Amino acid sequence: MLEKEIPQSQTSQNASYTVSKFGGTSVADYQAMLRCAQIIKSNSNNRLVVVSASAGVTNYLVRLSQEAVTLEEQTEIITNIRTIQFNITQHLSAEVESSLNAEINGLLDELSSHTLRQSQQYSVKQGDAILAFGEQFSSRIFAQVLISIGVNSAYFNVQQVMKTNSLYGKAVVDIEQLSAATRKLLAPKLSQQVLVTQGFIGQDGLGETTTLGRGGSDYSAALLAEALGADNLAIWTDVVGIFTTDPRITEQARAIKEISFGEAAEMATFGAKILHPATLIPAMRQNIPVFVGSSKEPEKGGTQIKQSVDSNPTYRSIALRREQTLVTVKSPAMLHASGFLAQVFGILAKHELSVDLITTSEISVALTFDNPSGSTQSLLTSTVVKELEQLCEVSVEHGLSLVAVIGNGLDCAKGIGQSIFQTINDINIRLICHGASANNLCFLVDEQDANHVVEKLHSELFV
Numbered sequence: 001m002l003e004k005e006i007p008q009s010q011t012s013q014n015a016s017y018t019v020s021k022f023g024g025t026s027v028a029d030y031q032a033m034l035r036c037a038q039i040i041k042s043n044s045n046n047r048l049v050v051v052s053a054s055a056g057v058t059n060y061l062v063r064l065s066q067e068a069v070t071l072e073e074q075t076e077i078i079t080n081i082r083t084i085q086f087n088i089t090q091h092l093s094a095e096v097e098s099s100l101n102a103e104i105n106g107l108l109d110e111l112s113s114h115t116l117r118q119s120q121q122y123s124v125k126q127g128d129a130i131l132a133f134g135e136q137f138s139s140r141i142f143a144q145v146l147i148s149i150g151v152n153s154a155y156f157n158v159q160q161v162m163k164t165n166s167l168y169g170k171a172v173v174d175i176e177q178l179s180a181a182t183r184k185l186l187a188p189k190l191s192q193q194v195l196v197t198q199g200f201i202g203q204d205g206l207g208e209t210t211t212l213g214r215g216g217s218d219y220s221a222a223l224l225a226e227a228l229g230a231d232n233l234a235i236w237t238d239v240v241g242i243f244t245t246d247p248r249i250t251e252q253a254r255a256i257k258e259i260s261f262g263e264a265a266e267m268a269t270f271g272a273k274i275l276h277p278a279t280l281i282p283a284m285r286q287n288i289p290v291f292v293g294s295s296k297e298p299e300k301g302g303t304q305i306k307q308s309v310d311s312n313p314t315y316r317s318i319a320l321r322r323e324q325t326l327v328t329v330k331s332p333a334m335l336h337a338s339g340f341l342a343q344v345f346g347i348l349a350k351h352e353l354s355v356d357l358i359t360t361s362e363i364s365v366a367l368t369f370d371n372p373s374g375s376t377q378s379l380l381t382s383t384v385v386k387e388l389e390q391l392c393e394v395s396v397e398h399g400l401s402l403v404a405v406i407g408n409g410l411d412c413a414k415g416i417g418q419s420i421f422q423t424i425n426d427i428n429i430r431l432i433c434h435g436a437s438a439n440n441l442c443f444l445v446d447e448q449d450a451n452h453v454v455e456k457l458h459s460e461l462f463v
Contacts, residue, residue, distance in 0.1 A: 166208065
């Protein structure tokens, strides 16, 4: 069964550990890996390490996974990947370097074969096989970096336990199989060794490599923490925790010491890129605290995400999500009629389009869609629109940004709307969504106004 909650009894028998996940910039080069290795060594509770591909490698693999890549470009990219990895292994002992380089060269030969087949006959399945190599490189190398500083460590192939369906590119993990395989194959080894494994990748019932899609590495770590019944999940990245808003927008942004699961989920959903929303789902199911910190500056601490926190301010953060599309459907037939929305959502479901926000009036409905670049935008402006126009009048607007004010009790606190909208009374608000959640108030603005809106609101609400 897919995505089924693991009963607590299945995990309580396991020893308690911290699962630590390191992103691509954290394992980008030898010095970065060494910093991460010291983090693991500094706390004996760190028993399972999940790594992303070294920074830059994933972009190369994405290119190799595409159609019609010339043999010359394939060769150049694989040479560049080899250079990134060998620049790390050269800092290890001569014996280890030689052994690792031979292993990496073997993997690169496999990668070359996959890439050649992909260029000749493109398939999404082949693409997943290509994309999975980055984590295979970095996990093997990081295990040896740990050993080099005296940590008893070993590489572990996550595909032994991370079983998925065959939806290549965005595979769904079989939670029950993961739990059983983790207890049998992974958990018994953690008392003797720190295991280093891969995020983002899995394996289907046919033995084929799958990937979990965007945010898959963090999500993998959270699923493994759930399966192990871990005490904590630590997400190590290149920023010092979660901020009140994007520090690139305003220098007034400040790190948040602690935040509830509900608030963090809203932030992740509405644009805070430091965590993917799916990451929190396994942690919330088993009430596993999540720490987010910087592997570059671990001494500065980070953000603790947990079920309940000491502070529950009205305003916790402001999230911004760009590239929003607003679709408005309008028809007099909606008036006092039933079934109209079912028809609209039936068309959207057929084209696998997910609606984010919705507001309604008597004869019209406004819907927002996230990140419509590329294929999604194409569908919204052609196929989907044509089908919707069989039912009603349709208008499509691009170039919008979603601003989400995240906090507590926003659905019932007095003066919320006045505080927010009076602050930005010089800005045109295209849509407002409020009342469905106690943790957020959302609205759409023109993309060109987005940074200005966030800066003004942050200055007013976080004084």
